[in-house]
Amino acid sequence: MDAPAALRAAHLVDASTLAALLAGDAPPVVLDVRWALGAPDGRATHRAARVPGSTYVDLETELAGHGAPTDGRHPLPDVADLQAAARRWGVGAGQAVVVLDDVAGLSAARAWWLLRWAGLADVRLLDGGLAAWRAAGLPLASSDPVAPAPGDVVLRGGALPTVDADGAAALASRGRLLDVRAGERYRGETEPVDPRAGHVPGALSAPTAETLDAAGALVPSTTLDERFAALGTAPGERVGVSCGSGVTAAHAALTLVLSGREPVLFPGSWSAWANDPARPVAVGAEPWGSDGPTSA
Structure with missing residues (x-):
């Protein structure tokens, strides 16, 4: 198995493989992070249709803390x-975890990143999410x-790198901070949640939605490598990632890993900066910015 294929096997699982694992002697814990901006509580949709045996995870209360606006x-x-x-959630020592x-995967990747940050070695994302499970004709509970x-x-923190706002500014000054929000938010044309519109000066626009194909699965690793190379980064390089509040940035971190780069997450992201x-x-x-190095 070549390096890109090995990386994908270590971090992703397809629907048929997950079904086989769940039928095996040592099934993984399956976590369902049913969350979206504007629809943060996914309990009802999880209850109505889910991968059998999966457990609902509340992103707002279980995958995030609470602090000052900054x-x-x-x-x-x-x-x-x-x-x-x-x-x-039923996670035992040494147990495999699959998130969906x-x-x-745009919200489940938050669990993928957090659990790996906390020291778990075997955490994978269901590529394509619940839509891929449905498309494979697999049963829903x-x-x-x-x-x-x-x-x-037993968890510990710090297994993956992060930066605060000062660190994000330093990465951006070298052109190594990717802002993965939609382009209109990056450009400051709209801001539906946070108090100011725009982006961290020096950050590059790299909407993470562009790393997905029409079915919602991740594009090939070679395509990811070409995309990040076009943004001026190289395999093995540390690259910062930021979004609105540190959720979809985790998905971008996964795509950077699959392309052979080392992501550095800005957990506060634009919501902290703004x-x-x-x-x-x-x-x-x-x-x-359109008006100079640090337009306000």
Whole structure:
């Protein structure tokens, strides 16, 4: 198996492979992160149609902490809180985990990144999400979910790199901070959530939705490599990723891993930056803004 294929096998699983694993002697824990901007509570949709045996994960309360506005809308949770949640989900020491959602992995990747950040080695994303499971003709559960037996996993933080706002600014100054929000938010044409519109001066626009194919699966690793090379990055390089609040940036981090790069997550992302009036804001399609290096 070549390096790109090995990376995909280590971080992704397709629907048929997941079905086979669930039927095996050591099935993985399956976590359903049913969340989207504007629809944060996915319990009802999870209950109505889910991968059999999967457990609902609340992104707002279990995959995020709470702090000051300058910490962003979804700061990283305390490791102790994340460990308690993982044990509620039934995660045991050394157990494999598969994460999924119904938005092509854009929210489930938050769980993928957090659990790997917390020290779990075997965490994979269902490529294509619930849509891929449905397309494969696999069964869905719709009865009331049964709580899993508590797990005994031990978590720690810091296994993956992060930066704060100062670190993000330093990466952006070298052209190594990718802003993966939609282009209109990057350009400052609209901002539906945060107090200021625009982007971190120097950050490059790289909408993560462009890494998905028409079915919602990730594009090939060679295509990812070409995309990130066009943005001036090289395999093995540390590349910062930022989004609105650190959720879809985790999906971008996964795509960087699959392309052979080392992602550095800015957990606070734009929501942290925009809430600090001392931070400059760039607007327009250019990294440094349409009016100069640090247009406000």
